[in-house]
């Protein structure tokens with residue numbers, strides 16, 4: 001009998017370990033913004049040095065934007081969700097199902113995680129593959145797409161974002177969002193987002209948002225961005 005209990009106990013431990021491991025893996029796939037140990041929301045790791053995007057975006061701006069602003073959104077959300085129904089939800093679910101301060105901070109974590117992983121040293125050029133084809137087909141050419149995208153970014157009133165997004169059929173659209181908005185709230189998948197909050201460009205371009213938007217294409221990592229299509 002004791003042997004049977006031992007087998008049962010061992011089986012339960014193995015099952016619990018596998019379940020926990022699978023759950024952790026799923027969470028990591030669905031949301032790279034949570035630490036698998038303490039399940040707190042986190043900002044994405046910066047995939048380049050802080051001076052890698054110069055002269056388009058200065059080291060000082062990356063340090064301030066990624067190091068201070070982005071961190072603040074993470075710290076805020078981790079405090080705000082405690083005790084709410086969204087405490088254990090993945091980041092996209094939090095963005096879709098929240099409002100007020102939780103939405104603002106969760107949206108900005110999602111936005112900035114996408115933003116900071118959209119660039120690389122020596123980036124730029126044009127998208128190739130399926131995304132490149134879709135842009136040419138739906139906007140006429142990459143140049144026309146950029147013109148339309150930049151015009152949308154310039155016209156965002158106050159702080160916000162301009163996004164390239166796709167629907168479930170692969171149809172592309174340019175989406176303007178205010179504050180911490182993200183196209184996921186419209187059932188769309190974000191492909192590329194440019195931050196038009198002044199904190200993203202003011203040190204380098206002062207109030208010249210249009211100039212910043214013109215320059216930022218020079219650092220886009222189309223390989224990474226193309227994988228989101």
Ligand SMILES: [Fe+2]
Pocket residue numbers: 065069112195197199200
């Ligand atoms: Fe920002």
